[in-house]
Amino acid sequence: AQKITQTQPGMFVQEKEAVTLDCTYDTSDQSYGLFWYKQPSSGEMIFLIYQGSYDEQNATEGRYSLNFQKARKSANLVISASQLGDSAMYFCAMRGSNTGNQFYFGTGTSLTVIP
Amino acid sequence: GAVVSQHPSRVICKSGTSVKIECRSLDFQATTMFWYRQFPKQSLMLMATSNEGSKATYEQGVEKDKFLINHASLTLSTLTVTSAHPEDSSFYICSASRTGFSPLHFGNGTRLTVT
Numbered sequence: 001a002q003k004i005t006q007t008q009p010g011m012f013v014q015e016k017e018a019v020t021l022d023c024t025y026d027t028s029d030q031s032y033g034l035f036w037y038k039q040p041s042s043g044e045m046i047f048l049i050y051q052g053s054y055d056e057q058n059a060t061e062g063r064y065s066l067n068f069q070k071a072r073k074s075a076n077l078v079i080s081a082s083q084l085g086d087s088a089m090y091f092c093a094m095r096g097s098n099t100g101n102q103f104y105f106g107t108g109t110s111l112t113v114i115p
Numbered sequence: 116g117a118v119v120s121q122h123p124s125r126v127i128c129k130s131g132t133s134v135k136i137e138c139r140s141l142d143f144q145a146t147t148m149f150w151y152r153q154f155p156k157q158s159l160m161l162m163a164t165s166n167e168g169s170k171a172t173y174e175q176g177v178e179k180d181k182f183l184i185n186h187a188s189l190t191l192s193t194l195t196v197t198s199a200h201p202e203d204s205s206f207y208i209c210s211a212s213r214t215g216f217s218p219l220h221f222g223n224g225t226r227l228t229v230t
Contacts, residue, residue: 032216033216035218035219037221042223043206043208043223043224043226044221044223044224045159045208045210045219045221045224047218047219047220050216050218052216089156091158091159093219095216095219102149102161102164103149103161103210103212103219105158105159106158107157107158108157108158110156
């Protein structure tokens, strides 16, 4: 079975500081993909970053980076130089090679950036 | 630009009426689309997997006769909430993905209010 765990219901960060949002996963698949999405209050789901299970390097996309520790089954999102517009819900998700097209989502972390 | 288009973005209907929500993949042919429901401050709950040319696969606890899904073409899936009741009021969001470990692309969601 696939499972995604986000243990931080809410996080606060000072503007311009970095913040790490935690995500751990559980899967028996050898090959899988890990994703992070941002959901602002308007509701749309915005894809941020992807990490493949066989990727040797941590993924980076602008101010977003993914701290992938395969042995620990963790895929934490790091946001550098936080901006007020980063305040939103953040969801970690996984897609396994043996689960067809289905994605599994964590419960989300609400991030608030403080000016 | 938008990869998945969802309409309407907001709908208010009276109890007992039916509401149709459309989801279109704009950039690619999607043999599979997903329909999610999201309650306030909660994660996405997968309702069903929409398969082009065949019946949708519903998650446990989701009423097939209430939430009718039609995936008539490779670019269009529709969700019809039949005989809507106030408890059906929610945020419904569709998504589609290319093959492999491509990200799931989401529509902007539909906020349904049943009075």
